Amino acid sequence: MPALDLAIAAFYLRDGTPGIEAALREGYAGIRPLPDVGPADFEALVAARQLLLANSLLASSTTALRSEATDYLGVTVDRLRHWSSTGRFTRDVPERA
Numbered sequence: 373m374p375a376l377d378l379a380i381a382a383f384y385l386r387d388g389t390p391g392i393e394a395a396l397r398e399g400y401a402g403i404r405p406l407p408d409v410g411p412a413d414f415e416a417l418v419a420a421r422q423l424l425l426a427n428s429l430l431a432s433s434t435t436a437l438r439s440e441a442t443d444y445l446g447v448t449v450d451r452l453r454h455w456s457s458t459g460r461f462t463r464d465v466p467e468r469a
Contacts, residue, residue, distance in 0.1 A: 375407035379417035388464035419461040422448055
């Protein structure tokens, strides 16, 4: 699914670096048409990557990964709350106080 592939790539670029996602889209569009997906649906696909990663961490039987679960779940909640309130998912969300 091209829209999901593009959303996953966008997830990793959403760290506050200006212009990088636009460059990805421009490069993609130079090869093939951008997927026909609305902005809200695209944001949901990007946010879904966060949920998948959190789920994978929780399902892991590796002690080192499991020890990171509590902190990562806090980050996940913060990022998803930000997405819910703004309509845009970003990995660059201010840390909790």
